[in-house]
Amino acid sequence: MEPLANQHCEACSPTATKLDEQEIFDLLPEVGNWRLVTVDAIAHLKRVYRFKNFAEALKFTNRLGELAEEVGHHPAILTEWGRVTVEWWSHEIGGLHKTDFILAARSDVAFESI
Ligand SMILES: C[C@H](O)[C@H](O)[C@H]1CNC2=NC(N)=NC(=O)C2=N1
Numbered sequence: 001m002e003p004l005a006n007q008h009c010e011a012c013s014p015t016a017t018k019l020d021e022q023e024i025f026d027l028l029p030e031v032g033n034w035r036l037v038t039v040d041a042i043a044h045l046k047r048v049y050r051f052k053n054f055a056e057a058l059k060f061t062n063r064l065g066e067l068a069e070e071v072g073h074h075p076a077i078l079t080e081w082g083r084v085t086v087e088w089w090s091h092e093i094g095g096l097h098k099t100d101f102i103l104a105a106r107s108d109v110a111f112e113s114i
Pocket residue numbers: 009011012013072073074075088089090091092093
């Protein structure tokens with residue numbers, strides 16, 4: 001298995017295929033805290049995390065950033081006092097890939113450790 005740092009992001013290659021509606025709906029129950037939203041006709045996974053202050057929100061933001069850099073796949077993150085809004089989707093393929101669901105689940109694991 002390639003070391004994580006060297007793993008390329010399959011979801012980031014234009015040749016990757018995005019999930020169809022049925023595949024998305026089959027996977028959604030596995031990321032129960034996330035909502036499916038459409039932005040500019042592109043499906044995103046979205047979750048708002050709440051924190052007791054800005055410092056905690058920033059700590060989580062940085063943890064997410066490290067996770068994203070490890071795999072080369074990056075979320076949209078809005079960091080506010082007491083709140084971090086995260087959206088995952090695959091820019092290159094203009095939709096959702098299994099990788100986005102995996103990273104949404106890993107975002108929840110990172111949240112539990114804050
Ligand atoms: C060149 C770079 O690896 C690509 O642009 C990566 C960066 N991170 C990415 N993140 C996400 N979410 N989707 C992408 O298509 C993507 N592409």
